[in-house]
Amino acid sequence: MNRVRKATTLIAAAALVSGSATISACAPQPADVGLLTADGVTRVSVQTADYSAQLEAFNASARKLGVTLLADGGDSGSGNVVSSPASLLIALSMLRSGASGVTAAEMDSVLGLPAEGRDEAMNALLASLEKFDGDPGSVDEENPPQKPVMHAANGLFVDKGVPTGEAFLTTLGKHFGTGVYPVNFRDEAVTKPAIDQWVSKNTGGRIKEAPAQYSPDNTFSLLNALYFAAAWQAPFDANDTADSPFTKAGGEVINVPSMHSSLTMAYAEAPGWKAVDLPYAEGFVMRLILPDGGASGPDGPAAVSAEVLADVARELSGAQQDMVHISMPKWDHKTTFELRKVFETLGLKDMLATSTDFDSIQQGMKLTQAAQAANITVAEKGTIASAVTQINAEASSAMVPERKIILDHPFHYQIVHSETGMPLFTEWVADPR
Structure with missing residues (x-):
């Protein structure tokens, strides 16, 4: 495929850390891939109390996504199916921020997304989780922490030769706390390890590689990672x-x-x-x-x-x-999902087919691969869990x-x-x- 090789402004978000307005506090940077920011783009401060109706809509959407993921079964052969509806919801919400036309309407209808305040409410949800943010790599998984670690990270890898919509990236910066990594997808020897390193760092090494198949034709890869570690209030003996x-x-x-x-x-x-x-x-x-x-x-x-x-x-x-x-x-279970099947089951057919309704992200962008990997360990002292959702696209562009x-x-x-x-x-x- 021929790509337009010209300079473009890339905008990164504020860090996914409460009270921070600098990208340096965001998820660890992949080796040899610089994180770009734009002057004047800072994270908007919002409160969950101001978006209670929207958050309840998100909860209903996550329940629907969770049931659909469990019914799909992923690659589980044992009948045990672990998933992260929250990770999938966050990733789809980021994608929805750049959608228009019939695809936007379909995503709102199928996912039950709020008609107003959608991005602000997602910002509030992420900010609420940030109260428990921490470095997954510092957790002793044999002794889950009394202060839970709930690390959420959003990463957007874009081809540095393909223009990416500034309005879309600004929305991600204001409400999702994401960074933007300009890469050359044709250089698989550099870019695939960079994406895999981002995944590993943001899941404490529990997931080593990005779940979706790598393609050098891609120009866009959106990722959400969740890592959870917590001790029980009362550990089991x-x-x-x-x-x-x-x-x-x-x-x-x-x-x-x-x-x-x-x-x-x-x-x-x-x-x-x-x-x-x-x-x-x-x-x-x-x-x-x-x-x-x-x-x-x-x-x-x-x-x-x-x-x-x-x-x-x-x-x-x-x-x-x-x-x-x-x-x-x-x-101690793990599951991987091929999400295009899940999207078809949900009825997101326009989202899968369109090559015009994501033009505000990249001109002619069409979804190519999507996958989720999730795992969990439950024992006497507590729980450790992680998940990564990835959506890739190609731009043709004493009681x-x-x-x-x-x-x-x-x-x-x-x-x-x-x-x-x-x-x-x-x-x-x-x-x-």
Whole structure:
């Protein structure tokens, strides 16, 4: 493909660190790739309280994305499917900021994005998460931190010979805290390692390579990375961990290492499910949802729909704290998704087909590859999780427990940011081994 090789103004955002207006505090820079900024572009300060309706729309969108990802299954062959709806939502929201025409309308309709204040509300969400920002590389994953680390990073790699729309980049700078890395996609020996290094640094090395296939014809690669590490508010005693039966969806009973404790947490139940919010030391909970019926219940992630997730969130938000006996397995899972299939399932057909509605990003830009990689480790001391979403394009251009939840058959969980309700990670656990 012939590319126009002329100078263009590239604008970078303020850092994804609360109170910072310098790009130097952003995600670590890839080796040998400079980060460009534009004078006068600083991060806008917004508050979550001013965008409560928009944030609830984002939560509903994330629930829909999470259910769709789990139903897709990715490359999981075991039935365990871990994903990050928040990472996908942030990436799609960045892409939506540069969309127009029927593609913009389709994205708003399919994703349920707010009609007004969309970018400002995403800014507020990211700013809220930044209260827990930290360096993934500094985390001792054998001992998850009492102060949770929730690192979110946005990176935009653009071909340095193809003009990128200033208005789009300004929006990213004002509301998404992203940096802009000018690269030569034709020089795969330099550019692919630079993108992979960005991914590895922003996931603490848990994801080594960008999930989407590299192509030298690309002129645009948008990435979001999330890294989460947190200790439980009340760690499980490793001395109490023992093999316990777990009944898989087909009826097979297996023995898996399971943790046991009794502690105070939000508990709710309704016909078809019971759920708890298992608290981390600060700011986050693991929302565990156990469908009724054991092995005779619905097979797979379909047991927990977006509507059920909304009901669970509503019930738990008003639930009183109860003493609950909990028994749950340990697990260590990972999944990779080919997101073009997910987009087709969602109905984002115009977004995949258009070569004109992203002209404000790059003239003639058409999506080429999209993928997500996610992983999680859950044990007695806490949780470590990471995810990367990548979208590429080519421009042709002492109480006695009264409640209990025994996670002894397939279940659904989310890691939820308590302030905003955003589901950061979600998984269907079919076999904890």
